[in-house]
Amino acid sequence: MTDPVQDTAHLGHVEVYTDRFDESLDFFTRVYGLKISGRDGDSAYLRAWDDYEFHTLKLTRHHTTGVGHIGYRVVSPEALDRRVKAIEASGYKTHGWVDGDAGHGRAFRFEDPFGHVFELYWDTVKYDPPADDRPALKNMASRYHAQGVSPRRLDHLNLLASDVTEFRDFMVTCLGSRVTEQIRLDNGRLGGCWFTVNNKTYDLACTEEHGRGDGRLHHITYATDQREDILRAADIFLENGVHIETGPHKHAIQGTFFLYVWEPAGNRVELANAGARLILDPDWETVTWTEAERKRGQAWGLKTIETFHTHGTPPAD
C-alpha cells in the first residue's frame, strides 16, 4: 500500500436538469424540503438546511432531464493542482477551467467515458444565513425549517455506465476515490461500484446501464438524521401525489435505509439513512457481492422492482 494522499474532500453539488422546472422546484422546496439560496438564468440553487455551501443542488431548466454536472470540492489549493495534473495526464477528456457557478470559484471540468461531466474546485461560497434563516444553535449551517421532508445534507448520487469497470478506473484515477463495495456478476463484469473520497460509506455509486443512452443519472440522494424521518417522508410523498418507486427498506449493499421517489420531471430522488455507519478503516478492503447474493433481494428480502433496473434520466431513446 502506498501512502495515501486524500486530495478530494467531498461531493459538493449536483446539477440536475428538468423539463418541468416549476414543478420540480416546487417538489424540491415544498415537499422534499430544500431551501433556495439564489437563482440565475435558468437555474435555482438549492441546499439542505445543514449543507455548509451555497448550494448542493443546481436545478436547471432544460429540454430534457438527467445530470448536468457533478462538483467535488478538494481539500486545498495544492490538492486541486495535484488533481488537475493527474487528470490531464490520464488522457480522459477535459473541458478545462470554468468560472464557478454562483456557489463557488473556478473549477476544472472533465468527463468520464460515458459523458458525465465532473468538476473539481477549492474556492467556495459558504452559506451565510440572513437573519430569518439563522439557526438557534450556531453549529448548524442554517435554521432547521421543518418544511416537508427536510433532509440534513446532500449524501450521494448514482450514475449509469455501460462499463462499470471503466467507470471505476476513472473514479480512482481522477478523484482518488476508494471502492468500498461492488457487485461482481457471473459474467465477470462489475454490476455496480460504490465509491468514497472520505469517511462516508459512499458518495457516488455507478451501476450498469441496462437501457440505452449515455451519461444517464440513476438517482440523487440526501441524508436524513433518522430512519423515522424517512417513514414520515413516505407519508408526505403519499399525500402530495409523488410517485413512490420502492421502499422504505434497507439495502443489503452498504446497509442504507432508503426510499426512492420520482420528482415531477422523472428524475429519481432518494432519501437515505446510514445510521452511524462510516468507513474509518484506512485500508478497508472492498466488499464484493456475487450475483447470487444480490438475487436474495434487499436486506430484509424486498425484491428489486423492474423500473429500478430500467428507469434513468434522461429517458432512454
Add this chain to the structure above:
Amino acid sequence: MTDPVQDTAHLGHVEVYTDRFDESLDFFTRVYGLKISGRDGDSAYLRAWDDYEFHTLKLTRHHTTGVGHIGYRVVSPEALDRRVKAIEASGYKTHGWVDGDAGHGRAFRFEDPFGHVFELYWDTVKYDPPADDRPALKNMASRYHAQGVSPRRLDHLNLLASDVTEFRDFMVTCLGSRVTEQIRLDNGRLGGCWFTVNNKTYDLACTEEHGRGDGRLHHITYATDQREDILRAADIFLENGVHIETGPHKHAIQGTFFLYVWEPAGNRVELANAGARLILDPDWETVTWTEAERKRGQAWGLKTIETFHTHGTPPAD
C-alpha cells in the same frame, strides 16, 4: 492555509480501568452490549458489533478507575513515521515503542501534559468473526447480536485537563487533530475543546478539570444508529439498576443526542447519536461558544447537573 496531510485515521481503542472488574465486564457485555474478542492477564478485549478491529475497549482490572491509554490508528506506515517524528520533535513526554496489545502491532506511546497516555499504531488485527458470529450481511464486521443496548461502534472519549488550551496544543501537534468546537469562558480560558482527525464531528473532547487529580477520564462513548436506540437503552439501564446521570437529551455543542450512565466501577459511559452530521468541510472554522451561551443549558434547555462538572475517574483525592 497549508496543505493538510491527514496522518491519523481514527480513534482505535481506549483502555479503561476498573476496580470492580467482574461487574464492569457484566455491564459492558450483557447490558451495554459489547462483545468479548479475547482476554489476557487482567484484561478483557471488547468491541461493538460493527467495530472492524479486534477491540475498541480494553477493560483492565486495576486498583482504581479511569483511563489506561488511548490508541489512535494512523493511515499508513509512512504516516506513523511522520507522526513519531513530529511528536519526538515536540518535546512532549514519550514512552517510546511498545509491542501492541492483543489487538494490534507495535505502537508509539506518548503523554499529554496531564498524564493521559496515548499511542499511535498502524498494524492492526482486523476482527475475523468465527462461524457463530458471522453477520447475515457481509459488509458488517460481525453479527448484530441485539444483546442489551448493542451500539454500533466506538465513538469518542472525553478527558479532563486543568488547562484545556495546553491540551489543545498537544492534540494539534501530536495527532494533527482539528478543533471543531470549543467553549471560551469569560475569564479567557478554554472551557472545552472538541477534536477530530476525520469526518466525524469529534472523536475526543477535553473539558476543564474542576476537581483535583491528573489524567482523569470524563467519559467514553459508543455510537448508536438511531436516537430511538438511546431511548430504548434508558429503559434497559433502568431495569438493570444502572445509575442514569443525565439524558436522554440533545447537546447544544455538536448537536449530539446523548445519555450518560455510570458503569459499576463509576466510569461515566455515554451513548450518542449524531444523526447524519459530519464535518465534510476541509476548512471548517472552529465554532466558539461563550459562557453565556453555555448557561442556556443543553439544546432543549436541560440544565447540566452538578455531578457532570465534578465526577471523573479516578475519583478526585
Add this chain to the structure above:
Amino acid sequence: MTDPVQDTAHLGHVEVYTDRFDESLDFFTRVYGLKISGRDGDSAYLRAWDDYEFHTLKLTRHHTTGVGHIGYRVVSPEALDRRVKAIEASGYKTHGWVDGDAGHGRAFRFEDPFGHVFELYWDTVKYDPPADDRPALKNMASRYHAQGVSPRRLDHLNLLASDVTEFRDFMVTCLGSRVTEQIRLDNGRLGGCWFTVNNKTYDLACTEEHGRGDGRLHHITYATDQREDILRAADIFLENGVHIETGPHKHAIQGTFFLYVWEPAGNRVELANAGARLILDPDWETVTWTEAERKRGQAWGLKTIETFHTHGTPPAD
C-alpha cells in the same frame, strides 16, 4: 364489582383562553400543527389531522388564560340521559343545557367544586374534509399536512384542584371515569389522579394546586405517533423561540414520553406518546405511587422542575 356501564366515550374538546389570541393561534397552527375548521366571534376551532370531530381545541380570545370548558362525548343518546340524571342527583353545580358550539349539538354543562366547567354531548359534527384536505387513505380523518409538529389527535388535559380527592369523586360520579394511577402523599392526601373513560391510559389528570386560584389549567396534550415526532418537535420549538419547559423525557407515572412547552399566552401545552400502552383490563386496579417513589424523579431520573409545580393558567393572583 358491579356491572360497568360505560356511558362516556372520550374527551371531545377543550376550550382554551388566551389573552394573545393572534400569537396563540399562530403557535397552534403553524408551529404545533393543528388545522382550523372554522371561526366565529372570538374563537377559532382547531383539530389535529386525525381528530374525527369538527374541533378538539376551541381557542378563545379572553382577558386571561386557562381553560374555558371541557367537553366529553357520550356513547349514545341514552347514555347522555343516564349521565345527566346522575349529575343532577349528585348535587354538583349544573349549568343546564346549552346549544352546542360550532362543532356539536346540545350539551349539558356542570361544574366541578374548583370551578372547571364540563359538558357532555352526543350529537356531534364529524369533520368532512373539503377536496384539498382529503387524505390519501380514506381511513384518516383528513390529510396529513406535515405542518410543524402535526400531532395525530387530542390526548388529554391536566387540571389543578386544591383537593384532588374531592376532584376524583366528581370524576367518578359525573363522568364514570376510572382512576388508573394516583399519588398518595405522606400526609394522606392525594397528590394527583389519572382518569380514563375508555382504553386510553388517561384522558384527564388532576394534580394538587400549589398556587392560588380556582379552576386552573395545568396543561393540554396532543398525541404523536412516535417518540421521534417529539424529539423532532423539540427542534421545531427551539427554532421558533417557544419556551421549552421540560423534556423530552419519560414519565414514571403512565410511562408517557413527554415534552412541555408554553404557548405564547402562557398556557402549558404537551406532546405525548404512550407507545402501544392501553388499559384493556376491565378491572384494572389503581396504581398508587408514594411520595418517596415520586421523589426519584421521572422514569429515567429527570427531576421535576420548579415551574412544573407552580405554573398554571390563569396565573395565580
Add this chain to the structure above:
Amino acid sequence: MTDPVQDTAHLGHVEVYTDRFDESLDFFTRVYGLKISGRDGDSAYLRAWDDYEFHTLKLTRHHTTGVGHIGYRVVSPEALDRRVKAIEASGYKTHGWVDGDAGHGRAFRFEDPFGHVFELYWDTVKYDPPADDRPALKNMASRYHAQGVSPRRLDHLNLLASDVTEFRDFMVTCLGSRVTEQIRLDNGRLGGCWFTVNNKTYDLACTEEHGRGDGRLHHITYATDQREDILRAADIFLENGVHIETGPHKHAIQGTFFLYVWEPAGNRVELANAGARLILDPDWETVTWTEAERKRGQAWGLKTIETFHTHGTPPAD
C-alpha cells in the same frame, strides 16, 4: 342506533399449534421476545412483558399447525352471562363450559361456521411477577427484559374464512364486535373485515380463504411501542435466519406499520405498530375499500406478495 352495551373487554389469548414445538418455543422466547409464565402437558404459556394476564399465547405441541382456540375476556360476570345467552340463542355451534387453562377461570366455548374455536371468560389470573421479573416502574406488568424483539402486548389475530360475510355476522352476534374497516370485492363479496370490541382499531381480522381447508390461521400479531422497534426486529430476524415474508411497510387498511415472518413451524407472525391511532368514535362508520383501491398496494405502494394470499396454517391439503 341502539344503546350499545360493551360486554367483551379484549382479546385475551390465542392458542397456536406447532409441529416443531422446541424450535417454535425458541423462536417465540429468544428471538420474538415473549416470556414463559408456565408449562403443562404439551403447552407453554407465554406473554409479552406488559401483558397483564398469565398468558396471551398458549403454544401447543400438535401434529399440525394453526390456531387451537381464541379467548376473549369480558367486562364482568354479568356480561359473560349476557354473551352466553346471546350465543346460545344464535344457533352457532357451542362446546359449552370448560375449566380454564392455567391462565384463567371457567370459559364458554363456541365455534364459528369455519371451525375456529372461541371462548369467553371473566375470571382470570393476573400475572404476578416474581422478584427477578419485577419491573422498575410499578405500572408495568413485568420487567422490560429487552430480549430479542420484546413487543409490549398481544395485538390481534387474522383468521381465514371462505365466507367473510358469514364470519362477520358471527363476530357481531357472538362477541358484539364492531366492524371498523372492510374490503368489498367487485363480485360483491367481502374480501376482508377488521373487528374490534374496544378502542383498538382492530383485535381480529378475517380475510377470504383462497386455499382449501377450514379453520385456518393467517397470522397472530403483537404490538411494539415504536416503528423503530419493527425496523430493529427485521435485523434480528435476519440474523436469526427467520423467514421474512413481507415488510416492514405500512398497511393502507388501518394504517398499521407491519412486518410478517414465519415462525419455524410455518405459522405467520406479525409485529405491528398503530402509532396513536384509536377508534374513539362510538358511532364510527365502517370504512369500505374497493377492489380497485386495494390493487394500489399497501400505503406506500408495496405490492402484496403471492404467499400472503395463499399461505395459512395448517397448510391447505
